[in-house]
Amino acid sequence: MIRRRPDLFLLIPIVALGVALRLWHAFSAPLWLDEAYSAYAAGKGWAFLWQIVPRYETHPPFYYSLLRGWTLAFGDGRVALRSLGVAASILTLLPVWLAGRSLGRMAGSDPRWVGLAAVLLAASAPLFGDMAQQVRPYAVLIFSFATAIAALLRSAEGVAATGRLPRVAWGAYVAALALCLWLHNLGPLYAAALGLAALVLIARAGLSRREWLLFLGGHALAGLLYLPAFLILLDQAPTWIKSTWLTFRTGALEWRVAALWGVPGRVALWAALPLVLLALLACVRTGAGRRAGFALALLAVLPVATSILLSVWVTPVFIIRTMTPCGIPALLLLALGMAGQRGWLRLLAVPLGLLLVHQQIQASIAARQRPPMQDxxxxxxxxxxxxxxxxxxxxxxxxxxxxxxxxxxxxxxxxxxxxxxxxxxxxxxxxxxxxxxxxxxxxxxxxxxxxxxxxxxxxxxxxxxxxxxxxxxxxxxxxxxxxxxxxxxxxxxxxxxxxxxxxxxxxxx
The missing domain is CATH 3.40.50 (Rossmann fold)
Known part of the structure; x- marks a missing residue:
């Protein structure tokens, strides 16, 4: 079995690495202000969550409700509170693996190694480990975004093979899309990017009317489910715009954006840039690969660019932690650059990928050793x-x-x-x-x-x-x-x- 599927054998230590980086010092630091808000809301009861929280909190009450259910099952101590994010972050490795395999097939590469490289990069990414240890919605949002991407790529494969949307994969995409909308006040940015990526991946000549109805109906259903949260956002936005505590700083913006894409620091950047070019070379081999590459680039760039433009023209909303889901599509492209090559290009791609992973692990260890955000x-x-x-x-x-x-x-x-x-x-x-x-x-x-x-x-x-x-x-x-x-x-x-x-x-x- 090991000789036939060495990727599965290597998957075990990679997942163990991801688990270790997420558990290390996860429960030692005291709750800081935002985490205490989450714990406070989750401890107040369902009526408070859905009647009072929307009056003062810009984020929808879904995450706090999820956290309340978690605490009812596991308690409301610091370990129990933080374990929801840790569990969601570890589970994220599954849709990342599935998405990497789909991307490998669509680009004409070996799906086993692209999937393995995607899990390795996601397991080592410093910001994913940081978000795992927050009693905030970010880890669950990353999981939902990764699930939506994996389901979307699988749906695109099904349409290319049979002309029909696979019902299970498409249902998972619509559910994950709705979760992205309900988990954060910037959910519409992720939903818009997912909708455009869905058009790129699935829209094609010859798609039947029934499949188009299913495509449009799924997005309409997610939008309809989001309507109550959208009304909350509309009610809160004027106060937030007028009196926000945030300031938008352009200093070192390029390095902050690189970090949220899983590229921490100068050495990591020099490794990542050739990998991006190699990923583009892999994508252009097939029509499905070109679609997938363009869709993933949209998903990595569009929410970040939109939040920066909103910060400049409307009100500051760009914060690294709120943009961390965009690291998922970026790391998938880097995984394709690392493991999707043929011939002599592998001799270049694999060392570059391992250098990037080394820099990620170093940054993750440094992050685990930092003092608490509020001591x-x-x-x-x-x-x-x-x-x-x-x-x-x-x-x-x-x-x-x-x-x-x-x-x-x-x-x-x-x-x-x-x-x-x-x-x-x-x-x-x-x-x-x-x-x-x-x-x-x-x-x-x-x-x-x-x-x-x-x-x-x-x-x-x-x-x-x-x-x-x-x-x-x-x-x-x-x-x-x-x-x-x-x-x-x-x-x-x-x-x-x-x-x-x-x-x-x-x-x-």
Whole structure:
């Protein structure tokens, strides 16, 4: 069996490598702010997810619902929360393998080796490992996009062979297309690219009316299912455009885009460029290969280019992590360049591919060794010996209470927390405004902050530990800290990135 199918024998250690890179340090870092939002929404119940979350969260509530179902089955601890992304990222290797095999057949190459190269590149890709460890929708979105691509390539093979869309593959494509739309507010960018790629791969003379109806009906069904999420996006977009916290930076843009395509750094780029040319040579051998190559290029480039144009003309939406699914079609093309060659070109392609994989693994190891995005555990270890009986933490803005509370739970630390003005989300607060686009997180005017500082409940707290995330956005001029300092003094301060923690002890009379 090994002599007849060496690719399957090699697949085992490659998958093991992908699993190891995704599990390494996956559960050690505390939840950062965005992850805490996911955990918070998933823990609030179905009514909250579908009635309250759409009022303040731009992303559709589908991922949070999926996460809630996962936590009901496996618990809501940090390991359980992160394991959904890890599982989705590992499962992504299956549609990548299937897509690579389809691409190899369409380009007239050996599908076994193209499929194996695709899995190797996807297993080693640094950003895929990063997204696997996030309690966010990105790993599931990557899986859905990869599944849509694999099903689309298989559907194209079926049409070329029989003139009919394979029903199972086409159904999988439509389901994955709908999932891409429901998993993220940028889902329409991925759906548009998939629709154009479907036209390139499937539209041809002689396709029967019945198959055209199936083709158009599948896309119409996905669009119809997306309609509620589209209405949520339309409702949220004006606030987000007006008050977004994001800024679009063009510095090192080419390197950031290369990284999301699975090419981390200069050496990797020098290996990838010839592989792209070799992939083009492989694609032009057959008509099906030309279709597949053009479709994959669309899928890799169009969402990225559209998000950059939106960032320039409308509002900043380009973030590397939201664009990581585009790495799937890029890596498929690189896999074809690596393993789809004939004759002496193999002697060039395989070493280049292995050099790229080596650079990916190095970048993945470096990523696993980076400090946490927000080191709440370190902040709490600093705070723990300074807490006295009766102390309370005030979180302003209110969202800071989310990651703090999860980190405190993980460390077994008990400290009463008050989110200012209310726990997330804060709706209909008089005089409040939205500095960073979320309707659930507000800044308060100076009189409101002074009233909170003067409340008997606040004055009774021996030491108020004021937690601010990004005070330059929500507490410009340190208004809340100054209001509390009227009858208190600073007894300690911790700063680390966006985390700003100040101890304000009541002056003894």
């Amino acid at each position: 709440w555990a370190h902040a709490l270890r600093w705070l723990a010996p300074r807490i006295r009986p009766g102390d309370m933490l005030y979180a302003y803005p209110n969202e800071g209470a989310l990651p703090f509370s999860y980190a405190a739970r993980d460390l077994g630390l008990t400290l009463p927390v008050r989110a200012v003005p209310t726990p997330v989300p804060s709706f209909d607060v008089p005089g409040a405004w939205y500095p960073t686009g979320s309707r659930g997180v507000v800044s308060l005017p100076k009189p409101a902050l002074e009233r909170i500082a003067a409340e008997p409940a606040t004055r009774a707290v021996p030491t108020v530990w004021l937690l601010r995330l990004g005070p330059w956005a929500y507490d410009k001029g340190d208004l809340f800290a100054r209001a509390l300092l009227r009858d208190r003094r600073i007894v300690g301060r911790y700063r680390n990135g966006a985390i700003d923690l100040v101890g304000l002890r009541r002056a003894e009379r």
